[in-house]
Amino acid sequence: MGPLFVNEIITQGTDFLFAFLIGIGFGFVLESSGFSSSRRLAGVFYGYDTLVLKVFFTAALTSMLGLLFLSLFGWVDLSSVYVNPTFLYSAIFGGVVMGAGFILGGFCPGTSLCGAVIGKIDAMVFIVGLFIGIIIFAEGYPLWEEFYKAMPLGSPKLNEVIGISQGVLALIFVLVALSLFWVGEWVEKKFPAEKY
């Protein structure tokens, strides 16, 4: 039955409508959990606030378990769920750039928009920087095309690479995430932030 769009149960227009509604929900949750504050994101790096880690990891766990259960019931065909292909070097480099941007700017692309709509000037500046980055990447594409496309791995799945079933990997992932949360709370106590 699912994915709805791939199996042509819904049209592209309806798909966009769902994306729009989910986007609004996503933005609302980001704002209401305080993600529009740049201190929150930078806090993950300095150790005084691990809320970002918890929210995004919980989202990942929820969607992981949700998809696995839907697949178990035969409601979603996991083989037709799109997985972004992996280009190893650009993935590593992109991760480093994005992480550094997190610490420096205090926003990730989504939260910068959240911050901008509630009138945060630093978020607006961040968005300007984001577009400058996009333009540099797009205009200079021939220069880094080779590096960008180096080491294409297709869409490997972690459980296939290490040779365990996806259910067992999910269990390990849940346990790792929960212990990370626990460690995070311990770190928060260890490096308390001055009130903001």
Next chain:
Amino acid sequence: MNKLREINPLLLLAMFLIPLALVIAAVPENTTKPYKLTVEQLLSELTVGSQYFSSDDIADLIVKKDPSIQLIDVRSESDFKKYHLPGAINIPLTDVLYNENEEVLNQDVKTNVFYSNGTVDANQAWLICTQLGYKNNYVLQGGLNYWAESIISPKKPGDVAPNDEFAKYDYRKAMSSALGGGSLEAQSAAPAQSGGSVPVIQKKAKKKKGGGGC
């Protein structure tokens, strides 16, 4: 409810997630191949008959040695050895689900055309493949029986038959001789310009892929 609030939220999360993850880890993966068409879609495909290739079209494609066409004989191996269409391969109906046949059946480069003596077996193979979501599978209309009737030894139409009946007859006669059947009476109609309509290969819209991002 107040009791619930007193519990550490991390513990609460663990109480939900760990049992769910345990269930997922314990059950085997769902590897069933889902059927792709609903009953209504299947019925409409069947009533329109869009899975059929006519014997005239196939004869034309064989004569032209069209590389995009793959004839698949779904009869038994012994029948296949006795007689089969030029260029056909043999996948008996019972072997359709074998893994080694999947790369022939599940691809989007060639146009597969199933045939059997009648149309029943070929249609069954087509039905299974279509339901598995395999593309580009078709059926030879009328099967080998109609093939023999129409291409190998076409009947001359009566004297009062309309002109296009004669054209069809000449065309089939030419095809028949090109394929090495029948006699060589109808030399007049050269196969190259007999106007055999090349069937429009109906490609279904490829599945769309959605992108993603943060």
